[in-house]
Amino acid sequence: MLDMLARRALQSVLVVFVMSILAFVGINLVGDPIYLLVPPDATQVEIARASKALGLDLPVHQQYGRFLLNALHGDLGNSFIFNRPAVSLILERMPATLELAVAALILSAAIGIPFGMWAGLHPGSMGQKLAAGFSILGVSVPVFWMGMILIMVFSVGLGWLPSGGRGPTASLLGVQVSFLSWSGIKFLLLPALTLALHNIALIMRITEASTRDVAHQEYVRFARAKGVGPMRLMFRHIAPNVMIPVVTVLGLEFAHLIAFSLITETIFAWPGMGKLIIDSLLQLDRPVVVAYLMVVLMLYVLINFTVDVLYLVLDPRLRTKAA
Amino acid sequence: MNIAARLCAAVCLAGLAAGAWAADLNIGFKAELTSADPHVLNGANRNILAHVYESLVAQDDRLRPVPGLAASWRMVAPTTWEFTLRPDVRFHNGAPLDAADVKYSIERAMGIPGPRTFRTYLKDVREVRVTGPLTLQVESKRVSPTLPENVGMIAILPHTLGKVGEGSFAGGASAIGTGPYRYGSWAHGQKLVLNKNSTYWGAQEPWDKVTLHFVPREPARAAALLSGSVDVVNDVTTHMEHAFRDFGIVATTSYMLNYLSLDQFRDDSPYILGPRGERLGANPLKSLKVRQALNLAIDREAIIKYLMKRDAIVSEQLVPRGFFGHDESFRLPRHDPVAARTLLAEAGYPDGFRLTIHCTNNRYLNDAKVCEAVAQMLTRVGIRTAVSTMPFAVFQTRAQTGGKGGEPEFSVLLFGVSAVTGNSITGLTSTIHKYDRAAGTGVSNLGRYSNAGVDALIDRAASTIDAPAREELQRQATAMALKDGAILPLLHLKAAWAMRPGLTVRPRSDGFTLAMNIRQK
Numbered sequence: 001m002l003d004m005l006a007r008r009a010l011q012s013v014l015v016v017f018v019m020s021i022l023a024f025v026g027i028n029l030v031g032d033p034i035y036l037l038v039p040p041d042a043t044q045v046e047i048a049r050a051s052k053a054l055g056l057d058l059p060v061h062q063q064y065g066r067f068l069l070n071a072l073h074g075d076l077g078n079s080f081i082f083n084r085p086a087v088s089l090i091l092e093r094m095p096a097t098l099e100l101a102v103a104a105l106i107l108s109a110a111i112g113i114p115f116g117m118w119a120g121l122h123p124g125s126m127g128q129k130l131a132a133g134f135s136i137l138g139v140s141v142p143v144f145w146m147g148m149i150l151i152m153v154f155s156v157g158l159g160w161l162p163s164g165g166r167g168p169t170a171s172l173l174g175v176q177v178s179f180l181s182w183s184g185i186k187f188l189l190l191p192a193l194t195l196a197l198h199n200i201a202l203i204m205r206i207t208e209a210s211t212r213d214v215a216h217q218e219y220v221r222f223a224r225a226k227g228v229g230p231m232r233l234m235f236r237h238i239a240p241n242v243m244i245p246v247v248t249v250l251g252l253e254f255a256h257l258i259a260f261s262l263i264t265e266t267i268f269a270w271p272g273m274g275k276l277i278i279d280s281l282l283q284l285d286r287p288v289v290v291a292y293l294m295v296v297l298m299l300y301v302l303i304n305f306t307v308d309v310l311y312l313v314l315d316p317r318l319r320t321k322a323a
Numbered sequence: 324m325n326i327a328a329r330l331c332a333a334v335c336l337a338g339l340a341a342g343a344w345a346a347d348l349n350i351g352f353k354a355e356l357t358s359a360d361p362h363v364l365n366g367a368n369r370n371i372l373a374h375v376y377e378s379l380v381a382q383d384d385r386l387r388p389v390p391g392l393a394a395s396w397r398m399v400a401p402t403t404w405e406f407t408l409r410p411d412v413r414f415h416n417g418a419p420l421d422a423a424d425v426k427y428s429i430e431r432a433m434g435i436p437g438p439r440t441f442r443t444y445l446k447d448v449r450e451v452r453v454t455g456p457l458t459l460q461v462e463s464k465r466v467s468p469t470l471p472e473n474v475g476m477i478a479i480l481p482h483t484l485g486k487v488g489e490g491s492f493a494g495g496a497s498a499i500g501t502g503p504y505r506y507g508s509w510a511h512g513q514k515l516v517l518n519k520n521s522t523y524w525g526a527q528e529p530w531d532k533v534t535l536h537f538v539p540r541e542p543a544r545a546a547a548l549l550s551g552s553v554d555v556v557n558d559v560t561t562h563m564e565h566a567f568r569d570f571g572i573v574a575t576t577s578y579m580l581n582y583l584s585l586d587q588f589r590d591d592s593p594y595i596l597g598p599r600g601e602r603l604g605a606n607p608l609k610s611l612k613v614r615q616a617l618n619l620a621i622d623r624e625a626i627i628k629y630l631m632k633r634d635a636i637v638s639e640q641l642v643p644r645g646f647f648g649h650d651e652s653f654r655l656p657r658h659d660p661v662a663a664r665t666l667l668a669e670a671g672y673p674d675g676f677r678l679t680i681h682c683t684n685n686r687y688l689n690d691a692k693v694c695e696a697v698a699q700m701l702t703r704v705g706i707r708t709a710v711s712t713m714p715f716a717v718f719q720t721r722a723q724t725g726g727k728g729g730e731p732e733f734s735v736l737l738f739g740v741s742a743v744t745g746n747s748i749t750g751l752t753s754t755i756h757k758y759d760r761a762a763g764t765g766v767s768n769l770g771r772y773s774n775a776g777v778d779a780l781i782d783r784a785a786s787t788i789d790a791p792a793r794e795e796l797q798r799q800a801t802a803m804a805l806k807d808g809a810i811l812p813l814l815h816l817k818a819a820w821a822m823r824p825g826l827t828v829r830p831r832s833d834g835f836t837l838a839m840n841i842r843q844k
Contacts, residue, residue, distance in 0.1 A: 030716055030717055031716045031717045031718075031719060031720035031721070032719070032720040032723075032724070033716070034438060035719040035720060035723055036715070036716060036719060037365075037438040037439055038438050038439075038443070039364060039441075039443045039444075040740065040741070040753070040766075040767060041443060041749060041752070041753040041766055041767065042443045042766065043443070043446070043760075043763025043766055044760045044763065044766065045760075045761075045763060046442060046443060046446075046763075050437065050438030051438075053436060053437050053438060054437070054438060080438070081357050081365060081439075082357050082358065083358065083363070083437060083439070083489055084489075084490075089511075092511060093511070093512060148542060148546075151546045151550075152546075155546060155549075155550035155552075156546060156549045156550045159550060159551070162550070162552050163543070163546040163547050163549075163550040163552055164538060164543050164546065164547055164552070165513065165514070165536055165538070165547075165552070166510075166513060169510075266539065266540050266543070267540065267542070267543055268543065269536070269537065269538040269539070269540070269543050269547075271510065271511065271512035271513040271537075275512060275539070276512065279355075279539070281716075282685065282714065282715070282716060283716065284716040
């Protein structure tokens with residue numbers, strides 16, 4: 001087990017290093033941000049001075065060397081636009097994105113798993129057909145369109161929920177969160193639902209397929225023949241086995257929700273990381289883009305690791321092997 | 324009983340009155356605040372912070388200079404401007420404004436490190452001298468008629484702040500101005516709250532609390548207005564007109580000019596080929612007749628009518644009507660494809676040539692579409708034109724230095740120039756004047772147009788004090804350059820706002836969205 005962890009850690013370091021080169025070189029190829037920073041009628045002398053101040057006059061490999069050295073000291077550079085440390089800029093917006101992603105994940109699991117299992121246990125029923133229809137719709141409807149329709153119906157038409165922005169925040173363990181008050185949740189509902197829709201459909205399908213699979217296996221029939229009650233059969237024997245693929249997907253999807261929340265964030269003017277990265281890309285705010293890629297990469301690594309641990313909890317065979 | 328009833332009535336009335344007086348204004352604002360330090364130049368910060376800070380010289384809605392914190396200013400020597408401050412101004416912390424604050428502010432603005440500074444506007448300033456509690460003199464490096472307008476870009480802060488960095492503005496500790504609103508709180512990327520300054524020296528604002536909500540996408544701003552969560556939104560385009568039919572829309576011509584820049588310095592321009600795709604060896608754009616043919620080929624009215632609709636007006640000059648330097652009598656020759664073909668033949672290109680024009684696709688409204696339209700119009704007269712579009716971030720580097728030896732790369736490109744101070748001298752100096760690295764002229768002259776006669780007129784205008792004479796010189800320079808095909812002006816973009824019924828918005832030519840311009844009907 002320790003051996004496995006060490007190998008994973010080493011792999012992760014290598015991935016992070018390679019990724020930093022790719023990100024740094026990639027964004028350098030796009031263009032020189034200096035023209036986007038100085039006033040349009042700045043003279044060449046002023047441009048050269050500004051360029052020097054940011055270290056943009058150095059060749060790329062020297063810039064990368066500087067970046068790497070600072071990064072090892074925990075400093076990923078200052079944003080060109082905001083003139084603040086890129087990491088703090090990202091971390092400051094992370095709670096908003098995490099909040100949205102967690103809310104969407106909870107919605108996906110809370111709606112997707114029960115309906116999926118029910119549909120899996122009752123193949124051919126009306127409910128199963130409805131669930132199948134919904135999941136096809138959910139997977140194929142584009143997020144931005146869904147978001148706009150939800151806004152049109154619930155904010156513009158009915159006036160029940162706000163059309164965008166984040167509600168009042170309160171401090172929870174030093175992090176600013178908005179889900180502690182009803183007025184905050186009102187702001188959270190529509191974007192979370194928009195972000196979750198695709199996942200609800202996905203989870204529902206996977207749960208359904210997996211349930212059907214498991215429900216026909218020998219041990220389930222044996223348990224039934226032995227006289228195990230339907231509730232115990234469901235929760236003790238079927239659910240854990242159904243959950244393994246579902247947990248895998250949920251883990252991956254959580255990372256996706258964080259990394260790809262940007263469309264939802266843009267539609268709902270949700271002040272998260274996604275909105276920041278789009279703006280930074282368009283303005284060639286290199287430090288923020290590189291730092292963002294690093295942070296998201298770390299998150300992916302962390303989430304995959306968590307999923308591995310969850311496997312161990314869910315699947316006793318892996319537990320014995322690891323021990 | 325009677326007394327109780329009266330008491331109740333009094334309390335209720337007082338409550339009602341308080342309710343009626345507590346007026347909040349919510350604005351859906353496209354750009355977000357990137358720094359609370361008013362001396363950091365970036366994006367829309369100057370617009371947002373104009374609620375909190377003021378400068379010596381203000382701009383009216385047509386961007387003409389009007390007295391701000393300075394009641395008056397005059398030139399006392401060719402290189403010395405004297406400003407007299409208003410006597411009754413107090414900062415938000417209660418301290419009275421004096422000349423030392425102005426000196427401190429201008430010097431701080433000149434000393435801000437990094438690229439995002441106002442130094443470009445202060446490049447003429449040599450020294451600021453305090454000559455009295457309410458008078459000061461600004462010494463310039465050369466004769467500088469536009470110095471008051473340029474100094475008018477600088478927010479005035481109390482000198483007691485001393486050496487402060489950006490961070491202490493964000494939190495509000497140093498966010499002390501003289502403006503009609505006090506800095507409230509800033510939620511990064513989300514909103515900025517401003518509160519009424521009840522000790523403002525000018526007329527009191529009707530709004531107690533103004534909140535700018537940062538909503539970058541137009542549909543999201545539209546939804547916010549339609550659902551009533553904001554009262555006013557900025558940057559409205561014709562796409563949304565239908566959605567806003569029950570709301571008010573106001574628009575005005577902005578200072579943003581979109582034009583085509585033409586490569587006039589290379590003998591072999593990289594994106595121009597002969598009619599059969601062969602290298603030409605000569606640059607057709609160097610011929611005046613070809614440049615005139617390009618102008619005749621482009622139907623500006625059609626671009627406005629079918630493409631931009633109400634979001635722009637035709638431009639035949641550097642600045643629109645009402646701006647300093649606009650010439651009411653000057654017109655470019657009108658669209659005439661037949662005459663364009665004749666001119667091309669006379670210039671030695673009876674079969675035309677091939678051209679690629681380069682454009683941004685995320686910088687100006689409909690920029691890529693305008694380029695496609697232009698390409699079709701040029702193709703109609705025999706110049707087979709292809710369009711290459713890219714994001715501004717990529718475009719800028721290539722346009723400025725992407726060519727051989729760090730030269731501009733493109734042959735023909737669509738670009739924009741904004742007359743921030745409402746004066747055509749900005750465009751003349753940066754896009755028409757000969758490129759001169761040391762002198763800092765022609766920095767956006769990407770076609771490297773050069774005409775000694777035009778340059779002489781621009782230089783004379785730049786050092787002429789008498790405003791009518793200066794405006795006349797700028798008009799002459801503009802006319803001479805545009806007749807010579809220095810650039811091809813296409814259109815002036817408009818700035819537009821939508822608001823809920825019951826509000827009025829006074830539009831500004833710089834597109835600034837100010838609570839001071841929003842009133843209850």
